[in-house]
Amino acid sequence: MADQVPAIGRREALRCLAYGGAGTLFVLAGGVLTPLDLAGAADGGGVAGRPLFVQLSDTHIGFARDANPDVGATLEAAVERINALAAQPAFVLHTGDITHLSRAAEFDTAAELLGGLRAAELHTVPGEHDVADAAVSEYFARFGRASGHRGYYSFDHAGVHFVGLVNVLAFKPGGLGALGPAQLAWLEDDLRGRTSSTPVVVFAHMPLWTIYEPWGWGTGDAGPALALLRRFGSVTVLNGHIHQIVQKVEGHITFHTARSTAYPQPAAGAGSGPGPLVVPPAALRAALGVTSVTLRRHPLALALSDATLA
Amino acid sequence: MNARSRRLLPLRWLAAALWGAAAATAAPAAAPYTIKLEHFMFGPSTVRVPAGTLVRWQNLDGEPHTVVSVDGLFRSGALDQGDGFAFRFERPGTYRYGCSIHPQMVGTIVVTAAP
Numbered sequence: 001m002a003d004q005v006p007a008i009g010r011r012e013a014l015r016c017l018a019y020g021g022a023g024t025l026f027v028l029a030g031g032v033l034t035p036l037d038l039a040g041a042a043d044g045g046g047v048a049g050r051p052l053f054v055q056l057s058d059t060h061i062g063f064a065r066d067a068n069p070d071v072g073a074t075l076e077a078a079v080e081r082i083n084a085l086a087a088q089p090a091f092v093l094h095t096g097d098i099t100h101l102s103r104a105a106e107f108d109t110a111a112e113l114l115g116g117l118r119a120a121e122l123h124t125v126p127g128e129h130d131v132a133d134a135a136v137s138e139y140f141a142r143f144g145r146a147s148g149h150r151g152y153y154s155f156d157h158a159g160v161h162f163v164g165l166v167n168v169l170a171f172k173p174g175g176l177g178a179l180g181p182a183q184l185a186w187l188e189d190d191l192r193g194r195t196s197s198t199p200v201v202v203f204a205h206m207p208l209w210t211i212y213e214p215w216g217w218g219t220g221d222a223g224p225a226l227a228l229l230r231r232f233g234s235v236t237v238l239n240g241h242i243h244q245i246v247q248k249v250e251g252h253i254t255f256h257t258a259r260s261t262a263y264p265q266p267a268a269g270a271g272s273g274p275g276p277l278v279v280p281p282a283a284l285r286a287a288l289g290v291t292s293v294t295l296r297r298h299p300l301a302l303a304l305s306d307a308t309l310a
Numbered sequence: 311m312n313a314r315s316r317r318l319l320p321l322r323w324l325a326a327a328l329w330g331a332a333a334a335t336a337a338p339a340a341a342p343y344t345i346k347l348e349h350f351m352f353g354p355s356t357v358r359v360p361a362g363t364l365v366r367w368q369n370l371d372g373e374p375h376t377v378v379s380v381d382g383l384f385r386s387g388a389l390d391q392g393d394g395f396a397f398r399f400e401r402p403g404t405y406r407y408g409c410s411i412h413p414q415m416v417g418t419i420v421v422t423a424a425p
Contacts, residue, residue, distance in 0.1 A: 101374055215412075215414055216412060
């Protein structure tokens with residue numbers, strides 16, 4: 001129940017919002033994060049229960065420039081890392097930009113590499129790089145069935161409600177990402193009747209809050225979506241797109257963007273645009289990574305853990 | 311153009327084809343015009359061309375871009391560095407377009423009556 005979510009000192013929690021070199025594990029309870037020991041979590045000692053799921057993002061299969069000449073190898077490294085977890089996650093979420101140019105061969109390579117995951121299920125939402133083909137058909141031919149070819153859909157797992165949203169198909173030039181009226185109406189319908197104590201995980205490619213408008217890092221009509229989510233006691237919003245971790249907490253809603261497995265991007269506003277950031281080869285894998293999410297039953301909480309590929 | 315557009319917009323395409331046939335007999339072809347996609351911008355972002363002009367876009371960025379009409383008239387696939395796309399503007403009017411990968415990139419083609 002929502003009123004059973006433990007009260008954690010917000011000031012104390014916010015003081016701990018820093019990432020150590022080895023990664024810091026955050027327990028999410030009622031929208032407030034508190035860090036746990038990642039080393040303890042790695043062997044299952046820090047957080048009870050197996051990882052609920054792992055988030056992969058921005059694999060950009062097909063990219064082969066200086067920032068990472070071999071994105072297949074770094075995706076393989078991410079897959080190996082996930083497969084090596086002592087307790088396997090129930091599924092893997094991919095928050096988009098599976099491919100770089102929406103080409104059939106890129107999707108085929110991605111499918112082959114992602115097929116190496118031990119986890120039984122893969123849930124996806126498209127990034128704008130996945131729907132850049134002229135006919136907008138390659139992504140939907142492969143991943144459209146889960147959503148009736150709309151791209152957005154929901155499912156339930158372990159008492160958690162998961163909502164995959166698409167904010168890369170309806171944006172207007174000069175604006176931000178967009179969900180569009182049809183999807184917002186669907187979301188309202190999807191959430192109606194669900195108890196506010198149900199933990200909700202929302203995943204979409206572009207951030208659902210505005211990180212940097214000049215580069216389009218945000219979703220113009222995220223407001224109405226967030227208004228529908230605000231009554232829930234624990235909401236976790238997971239995005240990709242910006243190839244770096246940015247996080248914020250707003251009420252009971254925690255926003256978190258994942259690292260890419262392909263290449264880093266500059267911090268907001270650094271340089272002429274959000275292109276690939278070239279780092280020294282030895283530093284690349286420390287700039288790439290995945291996010292693990294664990295469900296803790298008592299008290300009910302979701303834990304986010306970011307790990308690099310270094 | 312792509313198959314999806316043809317399926318969705320048969321009348322528009324039929325009209326464009328008929329107009330094109332008429333224009334081809336009525337006026338000499340205008341010189342092609344090239345717009346560069348560089349540093350996450352269409353350069354120049356606003357151009358004026360006479361009706362019948364073939365407008366070409368060429369991506370010079372290491373990051374892919376697309377050229378997508380706001381009203382669905384044209385849509386390129388992903389343009390990698392060095393790739394190009396072209397569309398012939400037969401009818402006078404103002405045509406807005408953008409990049410479906412980078413919403414901050416916008417452009418306008420103002421097509422004037424043929425000389």
